[in-house]
Amino acid sequence: xxxSSTDVIGIIFPNSYDDLVPELVSVRLMASIPFASRYRIxxxxxxxxxxxxxxxxxxxxxxxxHSLMDHLGAGREWDLVRKNxxxxxxxxxxxxxxxxxxxxxxxxxxxLLGFLKSQKEKYVVMSDTNVVVNFDFNAMLRAHMDSxxxxxxxxxxxxxxKELLDYQTNDRxxxxxxxxxxxxxxKVSINPKTAGVQNTSMNIxxxxxxxLIELVSNAYMEGRSFFMRDVIMPQLGKxxxxxxxxxxxxxxxxxxxxxxxxxxxLLDDYNLDALFSAAPIYTKIRGDNPTxxxxxxxxxxxxxxxxxxxxxxxxNSVIFRGVKVGKGARIKNCILMxxxxxxxxxxxxxxxxxxxxxxxxxxxxxxxxxxxVYIEKYKTV
Amino acid sequence: xxKEMIAxxxxxxxxxxxxxxxxxxxxxxVPFGGKYRIxxxxxxxxxNSGIDTVGILTQYQPLELNExxxxxxxxxxxxxxxxxxxxxxxxxxxGSDWYKGTANAIYQNxxxxxxxxxxxxxxxxxxxxxxxxxxxxxEFHKEKNAEFSVAVMEVPWEEAPRFGLMVADENDKITExxxxxxxxxxxxxxxxxYIFNWDILKQYLEEDEADPNSENDFGNNIIPNLLRDNRQMxxxxxxxxxxxxxxxxxxxxxxxxxxxxxxSGIDLFDEDWKIYSRNTGMTGHKINAGAVVExxxxxxxxxxxxxxxxxxxxxGVKVEAGAVVEDAVVMGGTxxxxxxxxxxxxxxxxxxxxxxxxxxxxxxxxxxxxATIGSGVTIGDGVVVGPSAMVRENVEGxxxx
Numbered sequence: 001x002x003x004s005s006t007d008v009i010g011i012i013f014p015n016s017y018d019d020l021v022p023e024l025v026s027v028r029l030m031a032s033i034p035f036a037s038r039y040r041i042x043x044x045x046x047x048x049x050x051x052x053x054x055x056x057x058x059x060x061x062x063x064x065x066h067s068l069m070d071h072l073g074a075g076r077e078w079d080l081v082r083k084n085x086x087x088x089x090x091x092x093x094x095x096x097x098x099x100x101x102x103x104x105x106x107x108x109x110x111x112l113l114g115f116l117k118s119q120k121e122k123y124v125v126m127s128d129t130n131v132v133v134n135f136d137f138n139a140m141l142r143a144h145m146d147s148x149x150x151x152x153x154x155x156x157x158x159x160x161x162k163e164l165l166d167y168q169t170n171d172r173x174x175x176x177x178x179x180x181x182x183x184x185x186x187k188v189s190i191n192p193k194t195a196g197v198q199n200t201s202m203n204i205x206x207x208x209x210x211x212l213i214e215l216v217s218n219a220y221m222e223g224r225s226f227f228m229r230d231v232i233m234p235q236l237g238k239x240x241x242x243x244x245x246x247x248x249x250x251x252x253x254x255x256x257x258x259x260x261x262x263x264x265x266l267l268d269d270y271n272l273d274a275l276f277s278a279a280p281i282y283t284k285i286r287g288d289n290p291t292x293x294x295x296x297x298x299x300x301x302x303x304x305x306x307x308x309x310x311x312x313x314x315x316n317s318v319i320f321r322g323v324k325v326g327k328g329a330r331i332k333n334c335i336l337m338x339x340x341x342x343x344x345x346x347x348x349x350x351x352x353x354x355x356x357x358x359x360x361x362x363x364x365x366x367x368x369x370x371x372x373v374y375i376e377k378y379k380t381v
Numbered sequence: 382x383x384k385e386m387i388a389x390x391x392x393x394x395x396x397x398x399x400x401x402x403x404x405x406x407x408x409x410x411v412p413f414g415g416k417y418r419i420x421x422x423x424x425x426x427x428x429n430s431g432i433d434t435v436g437i438l439t440q441y442q443p444l445e446l447n448e449x450x451x452x453x454x455x456x457x458x459x460x461x462x463x464x465x466x467x468x469x470x471x472x473x474x475x476g477s478d479w480y481k482g483t484a485n486a487i488y489q490n491x492x493x494x495x496x497x498x499x500x501x502x503x504x505x506x507x508x509x510x511x512x513x514x515x516x517x518x519x520e521f522h523k524e525k526n527a528e529f530s531v532a533v534m535e536v537p538w539e540e541a542p543r544f545g546l547m548v549a550d551e552n553d554k555i556t557e558x559x560x561x562x563x564x565x566x567x568x569x570x571x572x573x574x575y576i577f578n579w580d581i582l583k584q585y586l587e588e589d590e591a592d593p594n595s596e597n598d599f600g601n602n603i604i605p606n607l608l609r610d611n612r613q614m615x616x617x618x619x620x621x622x623x624x625x626x627x628x629x630x631x632x633x634x635x636x637x638x639x640x641x642x643x644x645s646g647i648d649l650f651d652e653d654w655k656i657y658s659r660n661t662g663m664t665g666h667k668i669n670a671g672a673v674v675e676x677x678x679x680x681x682x683x684x685x686x687x688x689x690x691x692x693x694x695x696x697g698v699k700v701e702a703g704a705v706v707e708d709a710v711v712m713g714g715t716x717x718x719x720x721x722x723x724x725x726x727x728x729x730x731x732x733x734x735x736x737x738x739x740x741x742x743x744x745x746x747x748x749x750x751x752a753t754i755g756s757g758v759t760i761g762d763g764v765v766v767g768p769s770a771m772v773r774e775n776v777e778g779x780x781x782x
Contacts, residue, residue, distance in 0.1 A: 036664065269684070290416050290680035290694075291678065291679050292677075293677050300668065303667050304665050305666075306680055309650065318665075
């Protein structure tokens with residue numbers, strides 16, 4: 001561990017990219033979408049920050065944040081109940097000067113300028129929550145310091161998800177790619193439709209606090225709200241903006257299809273180890289008992305959390321905490337979120353059930369691999 | 382501010398009849414039921430019963446138990462006033478003593494209890510699996526105007542001679558106490574769970590300490606002294622699940638009963654009486670293609686590629702392809718390699734069972750033993766461990782037990 005890591009504050013934008021998964025965020029925001037059988041997406045970036053020794057973390061929420069507040073509590077599970085620093089949640093009216101729901105990351109940061117000014121740490125790391133990574137922030141901070149950069153942005157080399165390329169409208173900014181020369185970002189492309197492997201931004205930033213305050217204050221004065229487009233892109237020639245290549249496992253949630261696929265990919269032990277082996281990921285503890293596979297259970301290629309009671313057949317599926325599968329029920333290629341109940345004899349395939357969904361006895365439901373059926377929270381089929 | 386009732390949990394026992402399992406571990410810290418330790422049961426019972434102050438008396442191998450309890454947060458026992466406190470023997474201005482007996486352990490902590498000025502003290506034992514509402518027990522104690530109450534279970538008459546028995550009249554007033562008698566007059570076995578009025582308990586502890594011939598034990602000294610003085614003593618009949626897990630076979634049996642809640646009565650899925658434990662923070666478990674899982678409890682971090690039948694697996698257990706686990710209790714972090722056969726046994730934490738090794742066997746008429754592998758042990762490839770073996774050291778080859 002490098003000493004400087006304690007000289008860093010973390011900022012998380014949990015609402016970024018909400019509109020990519022409208023169904024899943026109807027009762028929550030991107031950060032609190034359930035993932036990988038027992039986590040919420042924010043657990044990954046939050047755990048990564050705490051593993052780097054960052055213990056002053058602000059979550060700048062905008063709307064629909066009840067489920068996130070409930071999940072985070074005081075931050076104990078991430079070891080963020082600290083005398084100095086710890087976990088802060090900034091709702092839209094947290095400070096008097098600006099106030100109100102914001103647009104864009106720069107708008108969010110303008111909401112906490114007062115807080116930023118009052119902190120003592122030298123560096124700020126910032127991240128969205130649509131990218132699932134077990135990220136080594138110390139490595140990125142070291143790279144930032146070694147390069148003498150004003151700003152460092154993490155990217156990975158990947159093909160853009162088809163969902164993003166297929167997106168027809170351009171009224172919102174969804175993703176960025178970089179042209180890089182000797183580590184320095186020379187050009188940022190917004191929503192490019194280029195095929196093939198791209199330097200795709202992970203929207204994880206390292207910057208000095210003083211510089212961030214200056215950039216955000218100027219942007220706010222001029223009414224600009226998008227951090228990448230309005231704040232960074234005009235500075236490309238003036239500031240030393242470095243790209244940090246991340247080579248670890250990345251699960252990027254760009255829509256319902258990639259949400260489904262990224263969960264399913266973890267059924268492969270290679271991917272599971274790649275995502276989880278670096279450092280433990282913490283999450284809210286529910287205190288469930290172990291999962292009970294009763295007589296009649298038949299299970300193949302499944303990732304499952306605690307608290308489930310399985311009496312039927314489950315294949316190629318990701319099952320969250322407290323799911324009940326009745327006698328003779330058949331589940332194939334599904335994601336069943338917390339406390340879903342599939343009653344006896346029901347048969348489901350390519351289904352994503354949100355929390356507390358009930359599939360009644362004997363019912364049949366089928367989606368397809370390209371279009372899994374989604375059933376919203378508390379619904380009974 | 383006075384507390385109505387606080388709990389004192391006796392957790393100092395060596396648990397010598399658990400052999401290899403308690404070589405490095407106090408008995409209350411022994412893992413149970415897939416993700417718990419024995420002590421989770423009395424601690425959860427306390428919280429669920431509204432008791433927020435618990436003293437844990439430790440003495441033998443306290444390190445892992447102390448770390449497990451920590452600040453008590455998993456049981457919601459991290460409180461401003463009260464909460465959970467681990468109480469080892471300590472040095473005083475005038476000498477120091479190990480806890481000489483169960484009563485002496487409480488005697489040495491009189492000043493701890495007095496900080497909370499309680500009206501009642503419930504004495505609990507750290508070696509039982511039981512879900513019990515101590516507030517119901519206290520109601521009974523108050524209704525009877527008792528000075529001392531003991532929780533009792535009706536046991537089959539033929540088993541009664543193994544227990545400490547309370548002989549009670551039709552009003553549940555205790556008239557006699559028999560410790561493991563040849564000719565039992567009662568089948569009400571003491572569960573070792575007592576409620577005392579604190580003033581009475583203090584008086585008898587002090588008297589007991591002054592008696593040089595005393596063994597300083599609740600069963601052998603305090604209870605007979607209360608009877609001698611005709612104190613208001615009552616037997617509180619408890620009828621839920623209760624099991625003393627002081628032996629390898631009873632520990633194995635209690636684990637197996639978790640798999641059959643409908644008949645055994647121990648239901649870990651009861652939302653109204655949750656048992657809490659410290660979380661391991663591992664990912665969800667994986668059942669791979671080709672695995673067979675029948676009637677088993679499996680928890681976070683497990684990776685199953687082989688066959689698991691009628692077994693309890695703790696966090697992070699790996700069962701490789703072709704391995705068979707049946708009627709077994711396999712504790713956290715253990716790896717069972719390809720082709721190994723593990724049956725009717727207890728395998729402790731962080732054990733490695735080598736390829737094609739055989740541990741234990743299904744019981745026969747002559748042989749009903751539960752093979753036991755101690756924590757951290759490595760069983761080499763192809764080793765055969767007999768059905769009643771107790772393995773404490775690494776085994777590289779050949780046969781054991």
